[in-house]
């Protein structure tokens with residue numbers, strides 16, 4: 001494994017005071033902060049602070065897929081109320097749907113992690129390990145799987161759950177979700193896939209949050225605590241992409257479970 005977690009831990013030049021994956025040096029770097037301000041605008045990007053648990057969510061929109069402003073503000077407030085200074089950063093370049101479909105389709109593998117994926121080819125390298133990339137796509141246009149993306153793991157390994165058509169997918173520091181009209185669904189899906197940066201599903205019926213029964217658009221206090229401690233997962237800590245998500249291996253074995261966000 002090249003560039004794995006050991007590399008960061010033993011790299012004396014890499015100091016991360018707040019353990020959020022954003023090196024302290026970058027938080028102090030005016031050049032880096034200017035670059036983020038220039039890209040995302042000063043209204044979205046509020047700057048980084050050494051010692052603060054900053055968490056950047058860099059959101060890419062395809063075609064007319066979108067997230068309502070009220071949902072963005074709700075999620076930012078929710079994260080900040082739980083001790084994480086989340087900044088929802090809309091990437092300024094909306095991606096043409098036809099171009100996106102011909103290059104990557106609605107397939108999570110070619111969006112998130114294949115060698116020719118959207119993530120590999122189009123996400124700017126200086127943003128990859130300091131922010132979580134969230135891609136919002138229209139998804140499939142035809143029923144019965146309208147608004148969904150295809151995942152061959154779900155198709156082959158989950159007894160063909162929904163023929164592989166899912167609402168969203170996270171592979172660590174990057175995720176994709178299908179567009180939904182409902183603001184509540186936008187918030188639920190976004191929070192679920194963002195939370196997968198650190199958290200797995202929870203089958204305990206008392207968990208009413210988005211990783212459990214999904215009745216509340218929230219996480220449990222213990223999940224928030226784990227999330228605060230796991231923000232450094234925005235860095236590619238495995239050295240190879242598909243293993244990025246901490247719970248992928250346990251979830252993509254053929255069990256009886258149904259899923260998913």
Ligand SMILES: [Zn+2]
Nearest residue numbers: 192201260261
């Ligand atoms: Zn999930």
